[in-house]
Amino acid sequence: MPAAPSASYNRLPILALAIAAFAIGTTEFVVMGLLPQIAGDLHVSIPRAGLLVSGYAMGVVIGGPILAVATVRLPRKPALLLLMTIFIVGNLLCAISPSYEVLMVARFVAAFSHGSFFGTAAVVAGFIAPPAQRVRAIALMFAGLTVANVVGVPLGAMIGDSFGWRTTFWIVTALGVLALAGIQRFVPTLDSMPASHLGDEIRVLGKTQVLLALLITIFGFGGVFTLFTYIAPILRDAGLSADAVSAVLVLFGAGATIGMLVGGRVADWKLMPGLIVLLAISIVSYLLFAAGLHHAGIAIVGVFALGITCFLPNAGLQGRAMQQAGDAPLLASTLNQSAFNLGNAGGAFIGSAVLARGFDYPALCYAASTIAAIGIVLVLISQQLEKRTPSVLADAT
Template identity: 50%
Template sequence: MPLALLALAIGAFGIGTTEFVIMGLLPQVAGGLGVSVPTAGLLVTGYALGVMIGAPIMTILGTRISRKNMLMLLMGLFIVGNIISAAAPVFAVMLIGRIVASLAHGAFFGIGSVVAAGLVAPDRRAGAISLMFTGLTVANVVGVPLGTFVGQSAGWRVTFLIVAGLGVAGLAGVAKLVPDLPAPEGVRLRREAAAFMNPQVLLAMAMTVLGFGGVFAAITYIAPMMTEVSGYADSSVTWLMVLFGLGMVAGNLIGGRFADRRLMAMLYTALGGLAVVLALFTVGAQNKAAAAVAVFLIGALGFATVPPLQKRVLDFAHDAPTLASAANIGAFNLGNALAAWLGGVVITAGYGYTAPNAVGAVLAAAALVLAFVSQRLEHRSARSLQPATEPVSTPAAEAARP
C-alpha cells in the first residue's frame, strides 16, 4: 500500500481522538469552565452538528483546490480548532473551538476516501479506504484512553494541545507523502449535487445512518449499562471502551478486505450480525462475560460496514464522488445523533439502560432491509440495460452479487 495512506491514517487518528476524547473528560471540562456536565455535553452535540454541516460546505469550497492542498488546509483548520479549545477561557470559546475542529472532519474523510481509492487499483479501493479509517478506529484504542488519562492527570487543556500536535504530524505527512493531485476537472456544484439524485447513493447513505445508528444507540449509554446492569465497576468502563475500539479496528480491516471481493455479502453479514448481537445484548447484558463479548462484536460488526458503504457511495457517485463521499461521513454523525436521542427517549420512558440496545437492533435491521432493496434495484437496473437474449453480467452487478 502507498505510504500516502499512512499520512491519511495519521490525520484520521487525530480527528478520531478529538471527536471521542471529550466524552471521557466532560467532568473535568465542566469543572474547569464552570458549567454543568449536561451543558458540557453540548461540546459533543456541537461537534456532531459541525461535522454534518461542515462536510458538504468545506467540500464545495474545495472543489477548485487540489485535493492535496485541501487536505492540508483541513488539517490546518483542525489544528487551529484544537488550540482554541485548549486555550478557551470560557465555555462559549471552547464550543467555538470544537466546531472549528469539526469543520475539517467530514471533508477530510470524504476527500481522503477519494484520494485513498485513487492511489490503488480498482479491486483494492475498499482496502485502501479501510486503511485510512484505521486511524479513526485505532484512536479509540490508543488515543482516547491516553487522552483521557492525560486529561485527568495533567489537565484537559494538555490533552487538546497534544491533539493539536497530532494534527501537525498529519499535516506534515500529507505535505510529504500525498502526491500533488490536481483539482478534479470540470467539477461544478450542480454536477456534484446531481449524485444525490441517484437512488443508490441515497440508499447507501440511509444504510450508513441506520447501521451506524445501531452501534451508537448502545455505545452512547455503555457506561451506565455496564455499571448499573452488568455489575462492572466504574474503573472498568475504560478497558471496556478499549475492547470496543479493538472491535472497531478488527471490523474495519475485515470489512475492507472482503468488501473488495463480495461487497454486498459483507454488508448483509455485518448488518445482520449487528442486529442479532444488539437484540441478544438487550436480554443478556446482566452477564459480565456476555456483555464484554457484545461490546467487542458491536464495534467489529458496526465498523465492518464502513469500507463497503463508503465504497458503494464512491461507485455510484463516480462522476462526482467528492461531495457524496463527504456527505456520507456526515451521515455517520447523523446516525450517532439520532441513535443517542432515541436511546435517551427509551431510557427516560422507563425501559431501562438496556433499552437502547433494542433500539439499535431495530435500526440495524432496517439498514439490512435497505441493503436488500438496494441490491434488488441494482439487479433490476442491470437487467434493463441488457438485451433480452443476453445474460446480465456487468462489473457493478458482479461486484454487488452476494
C-alpha cells in the same frame, strides 16, 4: 470511481491519512473524558460542558457540505492540507480558550473540516489503491478513527486528568501538525486524478441510488449508538467498577478496529452481498448481547464482539456512496460522513426514548437490531433497483 493510475500500491499515503484520522477521532471523543475538568476550570455545569459534544457534531454536519463545495475546484492534496490546517487552528483555539463560549466556537471550528476531510480522504485512498483493494484502503484510512478510541481517547483523558485538559488539546494540535507534514510528504500530487466539477457533484445527489446509499449508512450504523451511548451504565449494571468499564471500552475500540479492517476485505469481495451479510452479523451480535448483558463476564466478551461486528459494515457503507456517485464522488462521500453522524444522533435519541418509556437495557439491543434490519431492507431495495438499471460498477452486485 475512476481506475487507479497503476496496480502498484504505496501504503504510506494511506498511513499519513490514518494519522490524521487518529487525531480527528481523538479530538472528537476525548472531551467526554474531560468534562469534569473542563466544567470546573470554566465554571460551568457538567450538562452544559456536555454540550461541547453536540457543538462538535453540529460542526461536522454543517461544515462537511460547505467545505466540500468550497474546495471542489482545488486539487485533492491542497484540499487535504487546507482541511487539516483548519483542524489544527480549531484545536489550538481549544487549548487557549479563556471561556466556555470561546471553547464552544473552537470545537465547532475543529469539527468544521471533519466531514469534508474524511470525504476527500476516502476518495483519495480509493484512487491510490488498485481496484480490487479500494474498500480495504478506505478501511485502513478510517482505522485511524477507531484506533483513536483504543489509544487516543483514554490516553487523552488520562493526560487531561494529570496535567490539565488544555494539555490534551495541545497534544492533539501537535498530532494535527504531524499529520499535515505526513500528507505533505507522502500523499502524491494526484495529477492524473480527474478534476471535480461542482455541477456534477450536485447532480449526483439527485440519483436515487446515491440517496439510498446515504439512507443505508444512517440505518446501517444508527443501531450502534442506540446501544453504545448507554454502554457504561449497562456495564455498571452488570457489576463492573468504573475502572473496569474504562478498560472494557478499550476492548470495544480494539474490536472496532478489527471490524473495520475485516469489513473492508469483505466489501472488496462483493459490496452489496457483503453489506447484507455484515449487517446480519451485527443483528445477531445485538441479540446475543441482550441475552448476556446482565452477566459481567459475558458482557465483557460481548462488548469486544460488538466492537468487531458493529463496525464490519462501515467501510462498505462509505464505499457504496462513492461507488454510486461515479466520477463525482466528493460531495457524496462527504455527505456520507454527515449520514454517519445523523445515524449516531438518531440512534442515541431512539435509545433515550426506549429507556424513558421504562424499558430495560436489553430493549436497546432489540431497537438496535430493528434499525440494522431496516438497513438490510434498504440494501435489498437498492439491489432490486440496480437489476433494472445497470450499476456504476456491475461487479459490485
